[in-house]
Amino acid sequence: DTGVSQNPRHKITKRGQNVTFRCDPISEHNRLYWYRQTLGQGPEFLTYFQNEAQLEKSRLLSDRFSAERPKGSFSTLEIQRTEQGDSAMYLCASSSFGQGDNSPLHFGNGTRLTVT
Amino acid sequence: GEDVEQSLFLSVREGDSSVINCTYTDSSSTYLYWYKQEPGAGLQLLTYIFSNMDMKQDQRLTVLLNKKDKHLSLRIADTQTGDSAIYFCAEKPGSTLGRLYFGRGTQLTVWP
Numbered sequence: 001d002t003g004v005s006q007n008p009r010h011k012i013t014k015r016g017q018n019v020t021f022r023c024d025p026i027s028e029h030n031r032l033y034w035y036r037q038t039l040g041q042g043p044e045f046l047t048y049f050q051n052e053a054q055l056e057k058s059r060l061l062s063d064r065f066s067a068e069r070p071k072g073s074f075s076t077l078e079i080q081r082t083e084q085g086d087s088a089m090y091l092c093a094s095s096s097f098g099q100g101d102n103s104p105l106h107f108g109n110g111t112r113l114t115v116t
Numbered sequence: 117g118e119d120v121e122q123s124l125f126l127s128v129r130e131g132d133s134s135v136i137n138c139t140y141t142d143s144s145s146t147y148l149y150w151y152k153q154e155p156g157a158g159l160q161l162l163t164y165i166f167s168n169m170d171m172k173q174d175q176r177l178t179v180l181l182n183k184k185d186k187h188l189s190l191r192i193a194d195t196q197t198g199d200s201a202i203y204f205c206a207e208k209p210g211s212t213l214g215r216l217y218f219g220r221g222t223q224l225t226v227w228p
Binding site for chain 2: 106
């Protein structure tokens, strides 16, 4: 168990550019979540996958954001035409369905995005 | 809607106990969690409690749940400087697909 892995750790981009982040969940975890955390705030839910199916999306996820989990393993989060307001820490978490109702979320160390 | 409230700051002296409080609004919440976040890092799961329990102890950590008042607390015994971090309370409402709702976090500072 190597934990949830996120890449890159840091990304600096100019406004208007596209960025893509990757998340590798704990192996055999079939649930994967993306959260966003801004300074001084708790994590806010963005989207959720069970296996390869995206089952829920937050209203925070504008049409510039897209997430995929093509084979039910790793996931990518893409932000198109980045804006300064997109600057935040993007956190990925995974959990295992099948351990009853309580399947705690295990988080990665996040990708910190800075849009200049 | 779901709303989780925490006080923002707590300072204690090394060796004392710390108590971090949290209130939540969703009475259907099935599990409540405490996570710890150190600077520049992700969230580390500390402990959790099922909603039909009122207390859970795990080494130096004690979680108390008052379901009637929707109040959760985390007590850290013999607080150490390494415990300095941000602590997040999170609830898992029964209506969601495993999604958690987080408070803003409590910054715990431990003075030597």
